[in-house]
Amino acid sequence: MVKLRHAVIAALSIAALAGPARAADIVIGTAGPTSNAEALFGTTWMNGMELAIRDANATGGVNGQKITLRREDDGGDPKQGTLIAQKYCDSPEVVAVIANFNSGVTIPSSDVYNRCNMPQVSNSSNPRITQRGYKNLVRPIANDLMQGAAPARYALETLKAKTAAVVHDKQAFGQGVAEVFRQSFTNGGGRVVNFSGVTATDVDFSALITSLRGEKPDVVYYGGTLPAVALFLKQMREQGMTAQFFAADAAFLKDFINGAGQQAAQGTIVSFQAPPYDSTEALRRFAADYKAAFHEDPGPYSSYGYMEVSVLVDAMKRAGSPLSRDKIVAELPKTNMASLLGHVSFDSKGELRDPFVFLYQVKGDDFSLVKTGP
Amino acid sequence: MTFAVQQAVNAFTVGAIYALIALGYTMVYGVLRLINFAHSELFTAGAYVAFLLVGALGGTGHPGLALLAALLTFVAIGLFGVTIETVAYRPLRAAPRLAPMLSALGVAIIIQNAIMLVGGKRPLVYPSLLPSGTFDLWGAVVSAKQVTIFLVAVLLLAGLELFVNRTTLGVRIRAVSESLSTASLVGINPNRAIALIFFIGAGLGALAGILYASFYGVATFTMGFVVGLKAFTAAVLGGIGSITGAVLGGFLLGLIETFATALLPVLTDGVVGTEYRDIFAFLVLVGVLLFRPTGLLGDQVSEEAMVYKRDF
Numbered sequence: 001m002v003k004l005r006h007a008v009i010a011a012l013s014i015a016a017l018a019g020p021a022r023a024a025d026i027v028i029g030t031a032g033p034t035s036n037a038e039a040l041f042g043t044t045w046m047n048g049m050e051l052a053i054r055d056a057n058a059t060g061g062v063n064g065q066k067i068t069l070r071r072e073d074d075g076g077d078p079k080q081g082t083l084i085a086q087k088y089c090d091s092p093e094v095v096a097v098i099a100n101f102n103s104g105v106t107i108p109s110s111d112v113y114n115r116c117n118m119p120q121v122s123n124s125s126n127p128r129i130t131q132r133g134y135k136n137l138v139r140p141i142a143n144d145l146m147q148g149a150a151p152a153r154y155a156l157e158t159l160k161a162k163t164a165a166v167v168h169d170k171q172a173f174g175q176g177v178a179e180v181f182r183q184s185f186t187n188g189g190g191r192v193v194n195f196s197g198v199t200a201t202d203v204d205f206s207a208l209i210t211s212l213r214g215e216k217p218d219v220v221y222y223g224g225t226l227p228a229v230a231l232f233l234k235q236m237r238e239q240g241m242t243a244q245f246f247a248a249d250a251a252f253l254k255d256f257i258n259g260a261g262q263q264a265a266q267g268t269i270v271s272f273q274a275p276p277y278d279s280t281e282a283l284r285r286f287a288a289d290y291k292a293a294f295h296e297d298p299g300p301y302s303s304y305g306y307m308e309v310s311v312l313v314d315a316m317k318r319a320g321s322p323l324s325r326d327k328i329v330a331e332l333p334k335t336n337m338a339s340l341l342g343h344v345s346f347d348s349k350g351e352l353r354d355p356f357v358f359l360y361q362v363k364g365d366d367f368s369l370v371k372t373g374p
Numbered sequence: 375m376t377f378a379v380q381q382a383v384n385a386f387t388v389g390a391i392y393a394l395i396a397l398g399y400t401m402v403y404g405v406l407r408l409i410n411f412a413h414s415e416l417f418t419a420g421a422y423v424a425f426l427l428v429g430a431l432g433g434t435g436h437p438g439l440a441l442l443a444a445l446l447t448f449v450a451i452g453l454f455g456v457t458i459e460t461v462a463y464r465p466l467r468a469a470p471r472l473a474p475m476l477s478a479l480g481v482a483i484i485i486q487n488a489i490m491l492v493g494g495k496r497p498l499v500y501p502s503l504l505p506s507g508t509f510d511l512w513g514a515v516v517s518a519k520q521v522t523i524f525l526v527a528v529l530l531l532a533g534l535e536l537f538v539n540r541t542t543l544g545v546r547i548r549a550v551s552e553s554l555s556t557a558s559l560v561g562i563n564p565n566r567a568i569a570l571i572f573f574i575g576a577g578l579g580a581l582a583g584i585l586y587a588s589f590y591g592v593a594t595f596t597m598g599f600v601v602g603l604k605a606f607t608a609a610v611l612g613g614i615g616s617i618t619g620a621v622l623g624g625f626l627l628g629l630i631e632t633f634a635t636a637l638l639p640v641l642t643d644g645v646v647g648t649e650y651r652d653i654f655a656f657l658v659l660v661g662v663l664l665f666r667p668t669g670l671l672g673d674q675v676s677e678e679a680m681v682y683k684r685d686f
Contacts, residue, residue, distance in 0.1 A: 170649050196639060196647045196648050196649075197647045201596075204651075205386035207651065208635070208636070210380040210381050210636060211377070211648075213380070226498040227592050231591065236593055238508065239510065254497070258499045259497075259592060261591070
């Protein structure tokens with residue numbers, strides 16, 4: 001019996017030694033949709049990571065060790081996402097993950113990653129993700145609600161607006177961003193003359209718009225989704241309201257411009273998380289490198305993939321060798337670095353302290369960047 | 375003042391559309407004592423068919439094209455309405471009243487799903503088939519679209535009123551509506567009169583769909599549901615079975631809904647907002663059914679109608 005126990009312990013210690021010894025490289029796992037309707041987003045996002053890893057390896061890796069990326073396809077499916085999470089947890093060579101792309105997948109998978117204390121960098125924007133206080137998780141992307149603040153600041157500081165009307169569709173997202181806008185606008189010294197809800201599926205907003213017209217707000221903020229946001233703007237312009245119109249990222253689609261009509265949509269300001277690739281020198285270089293490596297233009301989240309790897313590599317360098325998940329988890333929240341998209345540092349919940357929100361303005365039949373925020 | 379005028383303009387626009395749809399409900403109910411639940415889907419179908427026709431005819435450039443598309447849609451959906459009656463309601467005419475009602479619900483589901491499969495789940499950006507431009511009326515902004523919708527609706531309603539009251543076919547419709555069995559005794563083919571009613575009702579519903587989608591610039595495959603319920607409320611409010619009542623009910627409901635919605639946040643100090651727009655139509659429906667089931671212009675409840683009621 002004693003002999004058997006010794007044998008088991010011996011075997012286990014050999015296995016324990018063999019594990020890290022085999023893994024010459026540091027492995028970062030990632031999971032995202034690469035085969036469904038969102039495949040383009042997922043694939044280009046991971047390509048961005050790949051590029052960051054090449055750059056890091058070219059400059060010596062992490063304390064001399066090379067990094068490799070392991071890709072998995074979660075198909076945007078929570079079931080698949082949690083299975084992959086378990087697999088990564090059970091693979092000792094995987095020391096950190098960048099997962100997942102979809103909020104609906106990140107929420108359940110983060111429970112699994114939390115159980116094995118896996119450093120997790122998420123690219124999903126649902127506010128709930130950081131509300132469970134997981135210390136191993138950071139989210140270097142603006143959460144849905146943070147988009148309300150940048151337009152409010154822009155309205156106050158650049159447009160010198162004094163009054164605003166805020167309309168939302170009573171949904172978690174729409175009302176959430178609208179409330180953030182109201183708070184930021186009021187804190188900045190503006191006055192919100194009207195804060196109203198509408199039904200998300202309604203098409204007739206004339207009664208509310210007539211009331212708004214009488215209140216003459218300088219700007220109108222709409223928190224909600226298509227097609228209502230387009231119809232609201234259209235009817236506003238038809239009733240002769242010329243106030244500056246703001247919308248959240250749900251309107252960052254050509255459908256918005258078509259739905260409202262190109263003429264009505266002109267000048268509308270829409271917030272979005274990702275910048276255009278011609279806005280800074282670093283991004284232009286990134287886009288060129290990306291094209292050289294993958295023979296296509298970068299996707300909307302490629303720069304995020306790149307930045308997320310940089311954040312992990314930075315934390316790993318500080319953690320020192322030998323690397324472990326626990327050490328990276330300890331270092332990740334202390335991140336304080338310049339990245340491709342801007343300065344990255346996290347608050348106590350793992351949210352970006354200065355979220356990247358970019359404001360675009362409708363010009364002609366497309367969006368063009370007005371201000372890199374915040 | 376400006377506020378009141380503007381809201382009244384908003385109210386008459388939406389009221390005109392309710393009135394056009396309400397006619398389809400009221401005419402069918404007047405004859406068959408059937409609530410034609412498929413009617414709201416014909417409203418949607420009208421918008422989609424016109425969209426396809428405008429595409430096929432080559433754009434919205436000429437007002438004549440829009441008119442032609444509307445006319446073709448009227449005929450197409452009218453004939454479709456007749457087909458529905460023949461296939462889904464006629465075989466059940468002698469059955470208890472619940473059976474055709476369930477059949478109507480089934481037809482509604484089929485049409486809605488067919489529209490979804492053909493037209494797609496995503497909202498359709500709808501081209502405006504109405505004249506554009508706006509003008510000022512005592513400080514209120516009135517668009518040419520709103521005027522067109524109002525005029526088209528009033529003309530159609532007046533035409534229908536004349537048709538039903540002044541023509542031989544109209545007399546037949548009225549006779550069948552008064553008593554199906556007695557009408558057939560004096561040599562009127564009730565099936566033809568009923569088919570005519572379905573043709574006109576469905577056609578008007580389809581036109582309402584075109585006006586609605588053109589005005590708001592969007593069409594969705596589910597758009598008929600709430601609008602249909604409201605138009606049905608308008609028909610009940612005016613007195614179901616009465617054509618004048620449906621028109622009155624439509625405009626009245628538009629006014630109630632618009633003004634109540636606009637005043638709601640003012641009266642409750644913002645606690646209850648404009649998102650509760652839809653409750654007014656249904657409050658009206660409940661109120662009318664409780665206190666005046668025959669509606670504003672409804673006929674006295676006849677012996678025959680009572681018999682039908684017992685069938686439920």
